[in-house]
Amino acid sequence: MATPHIAAERGDFAPAVLMPGDPLRAKRIAETVLEDARQVNNVRGMLAYTGTVDGKPLSVMGSGMGQPSITIYATELFSQFDVERIIRVGTCGGLSPKVKVGDVVIGVGAHTESAMNVPRLPGVHFSAVASYNLVAAAAQRAGANAHVGTIISRDHFYLTPEGQNERLARYGVLGVEMEAAALYGVAAEFDKEALAVLTVSDNLLDSSEDMSSAERETLFEKALDAALAAAFC
Ligand code: ADE
Numbered sequence: 001m002a003t004p005h006i007a008a009e010r011g012d013f014a015p016a017v018l019m020p021g022d023p024l025r026a027k028r029i030a031e032t033v034l035e036d037a038r039q040v041n042n043v044r045g046m047l048a049y050t051g052t053v054d055g056k057p058l059s060v061m062g063s064g065m066g067q068p069s070i071t072i073y074a075t076e077l078f079s080q081f082d083v084e085r086i087i088r089v090g091t092c093g094g095l096s097p098k099v100k101v102g103d104v105v106i107g108v109g110a111h112t113e114s115a116m117n118v119p120r121l122p123g124v125h126f127s128a129v130a131s132y133n134l135v136a137a138a139a140q141r142a143g144a145n146a147h148v149g150t151i152i153s154r155d156h157f158y159l160t161p162e163g164q165n166e167r168l169a170r171y172g173v174l175g176v177e178m179e180a181a182a183l184y185g186v187a188a189e190f191d192k193e194a195l196a197v198l199t200v201s202d203n204l205l206d207s208s209e210d211m212s213s214a215e216r217e218t219l220f221e222k223a224l225d226a227a228l229a230a231a232f233c
Pocket of ligand 1: 091092093157177201202
């Protein structure tokens with residue numbers, strides 16, 4: 001039974017889904033971690049695969065960029081395809097001075113300037129929080145490699161109010177990305193589980209920090225490993 005954005009049958013998805021923003025990264029993850037992977041979606045090029053890891057079922061699907069896009073896919077996966085947990089695996093811009101390019105950030109909670117969660121609880125500022133058991137599993141696997149704390153999910157990539165990054169850093173916000181707050185909102189709506197495990201790809205307060213794409217790919221593996229621990233906890 002297809003949905004507007006996913007041409008698959010009920011049962012085509014595993015209970016746990018890893019969700020990078022980029023559908024081609026979903027393909028690469030499927031090729032590297034899944035056994036017996038089969039493609040289960042290609043609507044709008046939003047590739048999804050299902051296979052197994054050590055005999056346990058797992059799906060990988062792209063989310064696209066931004067909160068509206070991930071909201072569409074997460075809503076359809078939770079409500080129509082019996083998905084129980086979605087773990088976003090992506091990148092973030094580092095904010096806190098504690099966070100260096102290449103580090104792993106586990107997003108316990110996500111601030112946002114987006115209106116995506118506003119209609120959920122009228123009159124209430126919704127708390128966009130990850131599922132505690134997934135946070136614990138990912139943090140345990142990543143150990144000292146990971147920072148566990150808050151992030152901000154922004155709608156704008158290029159437009160930032162003057163001084164906001166510095167202020168967020170003072171409040172201990174680890175990094176900036178564009179999807180987690182909405183994902184956590186959808187998980188709460190359907191009483192399901194969600195987490196974002198991010199690799200720091202750039203530093204917003206210190207642009208001198210950078211690294212090669214090869215280094216980034218290896219570092220992405222640390223985040224993937226932590227995300228797999230959360231997927232199967
Ligand atoms: N993901 C990686 N870097 C980012 C940035 N600077 N802003 C938003 N999302 C990001």
